[in-house]
Amino acid sequence: MIPESELEKHFPANQDNPSTPGIRIGTIVGGSLSKGLVVKLDAGELPGSMIEQLAVGRYVVVQGLTERRFFCIVTDVALEHTNPSVESNPPEATDIIMAEVYRSTLAYGKANVAPMLVLEHGSEEPKPVKTIPAHFSVVVQANEEDVAKVFGKADSDHFYIGNPIEMDQVPINVNLDRFIERSSGVFGKSGTGKSFITRTLLSGIVKSGKASCLIFDMHNDYGWAIKNEHGKEYKGLQQLFDAHQVNVITLDPETSQARGNRHDGALHIPYDAIEPEDIAMLAGVLTLSEVQVNALYFLRRRLGRKWLRKLLSNDENDQSELDEFVQQGDLIKGTLGAIQRKFEIFRRMGFLKTNVSEDIVETLFQKLNSGISIVLEFGIYGDSLPAYMFVANYLTRRIHHRYVATKNKAFGQQGDEPNPLMIVIEEAHKFLDPEISQHTIFGTIARELRKYNVTLLVVDQRPSGIDDEVMSQIGTRVTCLLDNESDIRAVFSGVSGASALREVLARLDTQQQALIMGHAVPMPVVIRTRDYGPELYAEISQQEHKLQSDSEKVAQAKTDLFG
Known part of the structure; x- marks a missing residue:
């Protein structure tokens, strides 16, 4: 055996640094903290092949000279050369040997x-990066251990959401406590x-029991079952969890029954419980002018709780009462007529009733506060944006009010803290438009962060339509492909390193x-989302059996102790 020289002790022949696990891909040759680092790629086993193995969005690790380890994400790849003649006089395609020589030299x-992050020597927790590695630091592909140090391992606080690009065996876990801590x-x-990503995230939240979810299910995607465009059926949340964890309330029992969906109750809203504030947010959708909106408040003040019923009534006495306001000059006849025409849509909302025995708001609040998540299915009303916005606004205003009251009692030591609640809305830009977000309950919730234990999960294809101030309060952003420049700009607003x-x-x-970034992940990550299918079903089922077993043990212990 040839003895090792002093030079080899300090500069091993093997380029892979033993203290840096993973496959070496190159060395740092330039860059800055604000604009990123430049890596000269190694040639690879086949000269020039390394660049084809490196995808944008992939994780790499840089081993610094001071034993710091820098976690980075690949943002761009390019071809370079050291001689301009490479461009003007490249080797012939048939001259394989010369091409390899060029790619090697x-x-x-x-x-x-x-x-994005740096792991200091002797530390187990990565921290935000504030400096960069030195010239010629070695760059390697991140491995499973590296990713686990950054994103944590799957446990009661971390939920497996997908895998990094080209690392199919390495799990990425979202911190659920931080996900529900702020609106997402x-x-x-x-x-x-x-919808599939949202359903996966919701299944993790329900499974953890860290928060209840109130899901305004516009297209019936979350309750019993859903089919994709190829006709394959997937289980909804109701099939994955029992009635102590998920309930489905429907606005349209007939459609639910026709689809074979099981539901736990029907939603009916009494006309006399509706306030002008419940409708004012629909001004844009119903094309109500400011004068017409102000007229609603006048009618509520003069007619009392029955204002909407009288406005929609065909009864001559009710119409005479309205005409009297016109004759007295309190209302303009054209304004009254326009409101009545535009309010015809409420006649088609079958869930609006004259008399309702159940206080649906109290029922929903008690369920949510006890840890039960609610999927509110809209059935045929899912095709009506005014119906969706009206119901979401009506319920959210009242449930949020209950949460505020309960939280204040808890603060004054007169009651328990309310169970954390995440409200899920689709077509979010309709609720959070810059013109109305300052005055809607959804804008209020987004700005409050988690002051009253209520946050939002907004699902939208047009983030550019959401108020900038509200977007700045979105803690975690899970972004699929966007091709509209204004939408891309909106998603990255307020994000460090957005360029x-x-x-x-x-x-x-x-x-x-x-691309996941923000409060629930320590650094941005591009993932292939996990399959929503049998493996996830089995994982949740296993957890359910464990919870039932634990409950049975507690019950048996109580029996043994107290008889």
């Missing part, structure tokens, strides 16, 4: 990587799988890929 690949968003153009990540977002596949 004159031509090389380059990658831009954005440093799922964005992407139509057909990118937003580097824009290219990453633009390269996502049309389905089952997403």
Whole structure:
């Protein structure tokens, strides 16, 4: 055996640094903290092949000279050369040997990587990066251990959501405590799988029991079952969890029965409980002018709780009472007529009733506060944006009011803290438009953060339609492919290093890929989302059996102790 020289002790022949696990891909040759690092790629086993193995969005690790380890994300790749003649006089396609010589000497690949986190020597917890590694630091592909250090391992606090690009065996886990701590968003153009990603996230939240969810299910995607465009059926939340965890309330029992969906109750709203504030948010959808909206408040003040019933009534006495306001000059006849024409849509909302025995708001609040998540199915009313917005606004205003009252009692030590609640709304830009978000309950909830234990999960294909102030309060953003420039700009508003990540977002596949960034993940990550199917079903079923077993043990212990 040839003895090891002093030079080899300090500079091993093997380029892979033993203290840096993973496959070496290159060295740092330039860059800055604000614009990212430049990596000269190694040639690879086949000269020049390394660049083809490195995808935008992939994780790499840089081993610094001071034993710091920098976690970075690849934001761009490029071809470079050391001699201009490479461009003007490239080797012939048939001259394989000369091409390999060029790729080994004159031509090389380059990658831009954005440093996100750094692991200090002797520390187990990565921290935000505030410096960069030195010239010629070695860059390697991140492995499972690296990813686990950053994103944590799956446990009661971390939920497996997908895998990094080209790392199919490495799980990415979302911190559920931080996900529900602030409002979150799922964005992407139509057909990118937003509903599947949202359903996966919701299954993790329900499974953990960390919060209740109130889901305004516009297209019947979350309750019993859903079919994709190819006709394959997937289980909804109601099939994955028992009635102590998920209930489905429907606005349209007939459609639910026709679809074979099981539901736990029907929603009926009494006319006399409706206030002008419940309708004012629909001004844009119903084309109500400011004068017409103000007239609603006048009618409520003069007619009392029956104002809407009288406005929609065909009874001559009710109409005479309204005409009297016109004769007295309190209302303009044209304004009254326009309101009545536009309010014809409420006649078609079958869930509005004259007399309702159950206080649906109290029922929903008690369920949510006891840890039961509610899926509110709209049935045929899912095709009516006014119906969706009206019901979401009506219920959210009142449930939020109950949460505020309960939280204040808890603060004054007169009651228990309310169970955390996440409200899920689709077509979120209709609720959070810049013109109305300052005055809607949804804008209020987004700005309150988690002051009263209530947050939002907004699902939308047009994030540019959401008020900038509200977007700045969205803690975690799960973004599928977007191709509209204004939507991309909105998603990255207020995000550090946004310019580097824009290219990453633009390269996502049309389905089952997403860029996750914000409060629930320590650094941005591009993932292939986990399959919503048998494996997830089995994982949740196993958890359910464990919970039941634990409950049985507690019950048996009480029996043994107290008889």
